[in-house]
Amino acid sequence: MMKTIMRVMVLLPILLTSLALSANTLPGQPVFSVKPAMQQVVASDAKLEVLAEGFSWSEGPIAEPDTGDILFSDVPDNKVYRWNETQGLTVYLQPSGYTGLHPQNNRGQGANGLIFNQKNQLVLAQHGDRRLALFNGFDNGAPQYQTLVTAFNGKLLNSPNDVVQHSSGAYYFTDPPYGLTGGDSSAEKQLSVNGVYRLDGAGKLSLLLDNLTRPNGLAFSPDEKWLYVANSDKNAAQWWRYAVKADGSLGKGGLFFDATAQAQQQNGLPDGLKVLPSGILLATGPGGVWVLSPDGEHLGTIQTGVSAANVALSSDNSWLYITASNYLLRIKLAVAE
Secondary structure, eight states, X not given: OHHHHHHHHHHHHHHHHHHHHHSOOOOSSOEEESSGGGGGTSOTTOOOEEEEEOOSSEEEEEEOTTTOOEEEEETTTTEEEEEETTTEEEEEXXXXXXXXXXXXXXXXXXXXXXXXXXXXXXXXXXXXXXXXXXXXXXXXTEEEEEEEEOEETTEEOSOOOOEEEOTTSOEEEEEOSTTBTTGGGOTTOOOSSOEEEEEOTTSOEEEEEOOOSSXXXXXXXXXXXXXXXXXXXXXXXXXXXXXXXXXXXEEEEEEEEEOHHHHTTSSOOSOOEEEOTTSOEEEEETTEEEEEOTTSOEEEEEEOSSOEEEEEEXXXXXXXXXXXXXXEEEEEOSSOO
């Protein structure tokens, strides 16, 4: 009996340590600096603040232009939430991205990426309904959506993931297969590619890229000369950069940063990103939010401990909001730009 007790006493610390290491916990010291320039973006002693938690998979945060409220998606739960300092968390849109438009072999997932367009209208990349859609207000409490695009050359899109708008008014968006049961092998996958597309003001849809395995987050450089695209593939965890031509098409592109090695060791893959006015990228990736210079230098990482999906900036760029697994987080940036 004593030998058994002693054996348990020896094993217990090992077990507890193993559980602690495997648990998804937020780091107490999240800022990991690689270069001194990291301190110009976020202070070394900055802390992550938990604003809300308990989601299935939080995604697509965006600051509402008029109020500064943060809207974000819970993709599996088919909801868009609103968060602000006064009221905290409330459900804003339900359903957010799956209304039954295409029920066959569909995972029923809601909206993912969100943006406010040049008219301050909410545009959603709707996984479940396989479209880009415009939020058209409520009818008896039910959100109404207008389809912007749902097909390319007569074939349904896979499941639009993230979207940005160019100053020309054109939308650029990614279309991986995450919203389809079985992904690439889904019987309902009508397109052979996981593409990056451009939807112009006249409603013409153009395929810009067809060579990325899992195109995901995307963002323009401040001067719109470059389009950054994240590839969420563990075997090719990369950010790519493409020249934007005068007609809106994409020219020569190249690998901007390769984090495949880190993706084998840390939670998370290249996903949503934003670009500061200085040209510095805040890009979710392995381990948290990567801070990358315009020259492709890794300045440091805001470590989240859990997989980070996307980021949003406050209107004055003083706060960075992060959707990470079941959390909505924020961290104070060093200097508002």
